[in-house]
Amino acid sequence: MNFQTSPSPYDLANLNVLVVDDQEDVRGGLKRLISSLGCQVETSSSAEDALQALKAKPVDIVFTDLKMGGMSGEELLKEINQRWTDIVVVLITGHGTIELAVACLQNGASHFLTKPFDNKEILAFVERVGYGVLAKRQVKNQSKRKKGQSFIAVGNKMRRVLELVEQVAQRKVPVLIEGASGTGKELVAREIHNRSPVSEKPFLAINCIALPDSLLESELFGYKKGAFTGAHKDSTGLFEQVQGGTIFLDEVSSMSPLFQGKLLRVLQEKTVRPLGSNAEKHVDFRVIAASNQGLKKLVEKGDFREDLYYRLQVMNIFLPALNERQECIPALTSYFLKQASSEFFYEEYQLPKISPAAMDALSNHTWPGNIRQLENTIQRALIINKGETILPSHLGLSDETSVSESLLEQELTSYEESKKQAIEAFQSEYVQTILQRTNGNISHAAEMCGLTRAALQRIMRKLEQEQIRTN
Ligand SMILES: Nc1ncnc2c1ncn2[C@@H]1O[C@H](COP(=O)(O)OP(=O)(O)OP(=O)(O)O)[C@@H](O)[C@H]1O
Ligand SMILES: [Mg+2]
Structure with a gap:
């Protein structure tokens, strides 16, 4: 899922x-x-x-x-x-x-x-x-976050990605970044912006899955005072605020067909009309879109507009899953260790070493949550490690001991815990079924099961955090 x-x-x-x-x-x-x-x-x-x-x-x-x-x-x-x-x-x-x-x-x-x-x-x-x-x-918060972030790329696949990043950074073309969750799509988008001639201009990101259609429209296009309940003053949309910089449309596949049409028009005409206004405004930006589902497949199924797809993917960057670029794992691990220790410790801290067995465990893990999961694992290991060396037991990845420990825990599971597990199992199956029926369209799924889109998304996030925690 x-x-x-x-x-x-x-x-x-x-x-x-x-x-x-x-x-x-x-x-x-x-x-x-x-x-x-x-x-x-x-x-x-x-x-x-x-x-x-x-x-x-x-x-x-x-x-x-x-x-x-x-x-x-x-x-x-x-x-x-x-x-x-x-x-x-x-x-x-x-x-x-x-x-x-x-x-x-x-x-x-x-x-x-x-x-x-x-x-x-x-x-x-x-x-x-x-x-x-x-x-x-x-x-x-955009400008405050992610300063000083490095982009770690080791091996042929990632070298190719870096070359593409460098090439597209120099041209104001739309870029589509695809890859599973946690593979670094947002980081790559920032990297393109930072290496571009407009790096001093804004980089504004908007997560299309998190916002209902009406809000996407008001945030991106802007609105006039009184255009809807709560519009108590005029507001400039992101397309206007970005002034020649980069707009990052994250999770672009979740846009409704209606909104896809509106976006296509902005990309073609380079004008927007704020909600409640009659006047078109000229806008100047580069768009980078990201999706963790293959957009081409969605186009074939009729869930994503073909014309918009071709507009967005003038250049295409695909980020492989972490288990397909294991050669990056040692470099990423030491990078995350350094980052986490400077973030978490007040005093100067001697970085722990990683035991060869722990490095083996990291290199051979399947990483369903990709780089984000590796980052969390390293942060956790740094906090719980009491000696000078990080051992496999500090990583919390499933191995012989943790499996038998979890079996033991199962025998002793309380009523509340069993109930929680049963509810999660039910939610997981229910959500998978409903999303399959609606081909992944969250708005339709929410409508079919009588939930708000936000409530359904909350359940999905909770399930996924649980999934990552138990992996
Ligand atoms: N090559 C890399 N070098 C260093 N850090 C990385 C790299 N790729 C990803 N990260 C880090 O991993 C985390 C996840 O990356 P990011 O948020 O860009 O992934 P994503 O593909 O956008 O995920 P999602 O689909 O869940 O939104 C971030 O903290 C990011 O800084
Ligand atoms: Mg992202």
Whole structure:
């Protein structure tokens, strides 16, 4: 099964929400409801407390009652607008204050909710606005991350990849990077950008699988104030922000047919029309796309537009799985050891050696999670290794001892653990079947099994993390 392996920056668990209401039942109810999406939710019983909470910790969305003893929700909104312009503010109103709430929309509030609440409406709102906030944060973090990263390439296959990287870096052509999860597609995309003549311009990545269609469109194309609920100010899309740099479209195979058509048009015309606007804007960028499924096969099955495929893969780079480039393993291992020790230890640290048996185990492992899994294995070994040498037992890869240990564990498995395993087995089989039926189309699969796309993706990620943990 082809799961996405990285812990997604678009996971709603990364979203911080603050609920402000002087009524305890409202605070508690909203906290329970919004937490069910996986978000981090804090509460405050007054606007004054809320301001303290906002100073202490970054918050993405504030839900606030309008009428409270002391400072009102309207005043809190004004304060937030002045100090934290990125925070999305949602007002909670009773029947008596609807007019005031509408007036507050003119003053920077994004939305208002009337009591009694419509739970579905609240969840849909938090999901939509939440993914938008996370997408923006992700783009802001782009420049901070991955500085000083090296690209390790040993052996003929990877030398060929490096040559291609060098060639395509010098030309502003679209590039399609294919390879299984964790093989380094994003790193290669950054490498191409960094070696290109526009390396000083932005490299903006967007993960197409993590965002619903509507959000992909608003993030990439931008929107005008009022184009949809929550669009409280104009927003420039990534195609415009990138200004001659590189747009990286990750997991491009998961785009819906409708969105594929819209993307094709942008690539052909080099213009975008922000949502809610009538004016076309000229844009300038190079596109690099990545997919961990063979796009050609999807084209043959009719799941990906042929014309878009040819537009994207003017140049094609395929990254082999790690077990097909074992010659890279020693170099990658020592690179990850150095990286992890400078990241994890405060003091100067004597790098441990790797025993020949441990290196053998690393070289012969099958690595279903590819380089990312090797990286995690080395990080873990560095932390648990107590002596000077990393031994096979520090790697946590399955071998004779760990198999018999796991058998022993099985005999002693508690009721809760057995239940967890049974649920995981059921989820895994169910997800595989439904994805097979929909040819891997997550939106259709979610629709068929009555889940939201985000909920189905959460299950898939959990299963995959479990799969990697047990490998
Ligand atoms: N050749 C390499 N040299 C050094 N580090 C690498 C190399 N290839 C991958 N990595 C590291 O392995 C991890 C996974 O790489 P990356 O995120 O680029 O993979 P991916 O193919 O995009 O995975 P996914 O399909 O799951 O998104 C990253 O931490 C990356 O820095
Ligand atoms: Mg990736």
